[in-house]
Amino acid sequence: MKKRFVPVIASVLLASQFLLAACSNDKEKVDGEEKDKEKTAAYDPNSHLEVSWMAMLHTPTAPTDVVLDKIEEKTNATITFNWVPDASKEERVTSALASGELADIVSLTMLTNSSVRTSLKSGMFWEVGEYLDDYENLKLISEDVRTAASIEGKLYGVPYQKNLARSGLVIRQDWLDKLGLPVPETLDDLYEVARAFTEDDPDGNGKDDTVGFGDRSDLRYSSFKLLSSYFGAPNGWKVEDDGSFISEVETQEYKDAMDFSRDMYKNGYLAQDFAVTAKTDQQNQFAQGKTGIYTGIVDIKNLKDLAKGLQDDMDLVPVNKIKSPDGDYHVWSENSGVGGLLAFPKSEVKTEAELKRVLQFVNDLIDKEVYMLMTGGIEGVHYELEASGAIKILDTDTWKNDVQPFSSQRPSEVTHSLVDADPKKQLANEQISENSDFAVLDPTVPLDSATANERGTELQKILTDATIKYIMGDIDEKDFEAEVKKWREAGGDQMAKEYAEAYKKSQK
Structure with missing residues (x-):
């Protein structure tokens, strides 16, 4: 009995295993078919959408619902914003990426941040390159912008379309007039304006209480990045004729810009507290008449508004062209016209149909x-x-409360051309467009480096800290070179090698 029982049991087991395998195969087949159906399912562009959005907040407070209600009506959507203050975006965004606590749409404005690039490459977000041409507005995104926003040829979100180069200076025209100075055209002119604004009592109050250059701690958006481009320094990296890469800090033009800033700081023409000053404080100092030169022509109208009731006679002039020692004009480009990505986490946007609707x-x-x-x-x-055709804001305070925070969330700043009723703001807009003619691009934007992805932010801090210390006179040239050497040994040389390899592949 036992001899016959064992084979029967074995047969039953074999049959069971066969049935289980068959069921498993059938289940896998069904699951696969369901996944295929989900992936290829048609989406209804007219269906109501409930969407969450992690967005960067560039204003002191979040907007009211007045304009939001209208936006929702026009897009047939209910939008839940998770506002992240710009000042803490690096910490908040990297933390969210690490924890996976994300929204349906995530504004990723720090594409050079190592945590962001690593997350994008990890497969956390949908690759959207193949879908853009199916949409009336998205298909207008140029190939150059798509390339600049891609990592190793893959586009992990809809690019924020920005002007190619938005940097420039805002200068107190009324102070220039009082001191009999022309609008600066060269670096020597600019230095003289900074000196005069500091030493020659431009506000006429008889006190030694003004500084030429206001500034802030963010080296990229402070005066230094702009000044280095005026000196002719590369934007981040330079590609040599042989295809090798060298960092901007290794060029003479970068060092000349450091010496220029160091001399201004030593003489008090550059704000002495810049290393610990936030953007809003820099703006308020300018609006209060404490400084006379501000970096960022996009802010010219906001600065004038901030000065109401404080400096009502303030007259400003935007300046985008300062001649370089080589006789030409140069201005650094912010990520080749890409302000970041509107990215869609697969953990939140689960199917292709959902992706298409978003x-x-x-x-x-x-x-x-x-x-x-x-x-x-x-x-x-x-x-x-x-x-x-110019836009005239009826009440600035109301506009700031209801509208201003949304302006930095626009996926494109270049699709529609508008005229500003404020002639100085309109001039600034025209100068920003003109910057495209001599913008200096960062050649690494469309390239990838494993070292930069893993430790780029940490490595950049070495160079940023060294540059600030040199400007402040805390270290000398020998010490600065030692920090550059430290950076190279810690991963800078490896980044240069990886960028060169990626560049070579991209040229094929």
């Missing part, structure tokens, strides 16, 4: 009506159009 939402944000809501607000409430 992409439709982003596409709709670029429609002229929605763009105007995010730029000017509601016509008749926040702005009116003048006969010239």
Whole structure:
């Protein structure tokens, strides 16, 4: 019995295993078919969308719901914003990426941040390159922008389209007039303006209480990055004729810019507290009449608004062209016209159909009506159009509360051309467009480096700290070179090698 029982049991077991295997295969087949159906499922672009959005907040407070309600109406969506203050974005975003606590849409504005690049390459976010041409507005994104926003040829989100180079100076025109100085055209002119604004009592109050250059601790968006480009320094990295890469800090032009800033700091023409000053403090110092030169022509209108009631007679002039020692004009480009990515985590946007609906939402944000809501607000409430087509803000405080935070969330700043009713702001806009003619691009933007992905932020801090210390006179040239050597040995040389290899591949 036992001899016959064992084979029967074995047969039953074999049969069971066969049935289980068959069921398993059938289940896998069904699951696979379901996944295929999910992936290829048609989406309804007219369906109501509930979407969450982790967005960067560049204003002191989040916006009211006045304009948000209109945006939701036009896009057929209910939008839940998770606002991240710009000042703490690096900490908050990297923490969210590490924890996986994300929204349906994540604004990633720090594409050179090692944690961000690593997360994008990890497969955490949808690759969207193949979908853009299916949408009326997204298909207009140029190939150059798509390339610049990609990592190893893969596009992990919809690029924020920005002007190629938005940097420049805002200078107190009324102070220039009082001191009999022309608008600076060369670096020597600019130095003289900084000196005069510090030493020659430009506000006429008889006190030694003004400084030429206001500044802040963010080296990239402070005066130094702009000055280094005026001196002709490369933007981050330089590609040599043989295809090798060298860092900007290893060029004479970068060192000349450091010496220029060091001399201004030593003489008090550059704000002495710049290393611990935040952007909002820098803006307030300018608005209060404590400084006379501000870096960032995009802020010219905001600076004038901040000065109301404090410096009502303030007159400003935007300056985008300062001649370099080589006789030409140069200005650094912010990520080759890419302000970041609107990225879609697979953990939140789970199917292709959901992705397509969210992409439709982003596409709709670029429609002229929605763009105007995010730029000017509601016509008749926040702005009116003048006969010239210029936008005139009716009440600045109301616009700031209801509209301003949305302006930095626009997926594109280049799709629609608007005229500003403020002539100085309009001039600044025209100068920003003109910057494209002599913008200096960062050649590493579309390239990838494993070392940069893993430790780029940490390594950059070595160079940033060394540059600031040199400007402040805390270290000398020998000490600075020692820090550069430390950076090279810690991974700088490896980054240069990896960028060169990636560049070589991209040229094939």
